[in-house]
Amino acid sequence: MYALASALFLLLIVAACSADGLTPPDTLPDLPEGRTWKLAFNDEFDGTALDDSKWQIPEEHVRRDGWWSPKAIRLDGQGNLVISALKDGDRYLDGCVRTRGKFEHAFGYYVARVKLQQQPGHWSAFWLYNDCVGKLGDEGRDGTEIDIYEKPWLDDRVQHALHWDGYGPEHQSEGQVAQVPGVMDGYHTFSLWWKPDEYVFYVDGNETWRTNAGGVCQVPLYLKLSDEIGPWAGDIADAQLPDAFLVDYVRVYDVVEGQ
DSSP states (O other): OHHHHHHHHHHHHHHHHSGGGOSSOOOOOOOOTTEEEEEEEEEOOOSSSOOTTTOBOOOSEEETTEEEOGGGEEEOSSSOEEEEEEEETTEEEEOEEEOTTTOEEOSEEEEEEEEOOOSTTEEEEEEEEOGGGGOOSSGGGGOEEEEEEEEOSSSSEEEEEEEESOSSTTOEEEEEEEEOTTTTSSEEEEEEEEETTEEEEEETTEEEEEEOGGGOOOSOEEEEEEEEESGGGOOGGGSOSSEEEEEEEEEEEEEEEOO
């Protein structure tokens, strides 16, 4: 009887630690007394079809040295979003999913659990964006591209970056390259705590960069998961294709009053 009671107690602890019953649970930053985390958005990528109430796939078009195409996007039926780089005749295809017009949000904790690509010539990314990034005159407060992670290298390096004031002559940016041993193996979480006065980036729950560059964006952005083909990541001709990165889940949490 004691063993049964102990087992039930442990199950209650696990359930309490898993926000909204999600598995695996996220390691969320500590909050001041009287504040707690509340799930605002998530997709666990279960099933065999992308949830179009949450995500939009851009129509096929040229993107850098390849084409973004819906052909590169699928769910594998095992709980993963798969974004591939592949050869299609004389073209290279990859793709993007985004929450534009479906979930646009400011502040909170953003996390994706990802298994990275393994071949050169293309890179995966989890980022926040909106057209307001092109606004000028108030630094990044009126719009910032926030790259939670970019992975052009097949080694332990992970890049975080911010871009604001458009992409022309007034463009401004700041970034950080973090060393994360073993990041190319298995699944890892890439996260951002976007506060009103600061950005804090994490890999596997460990802080990797803290900054307020650009003055911190104050307007809603939408989520993007994408793959890009270009020389920053090496020569795509050297890649054994198809190659892909997998996304186990995406979640967004807000800070709210409560215990």
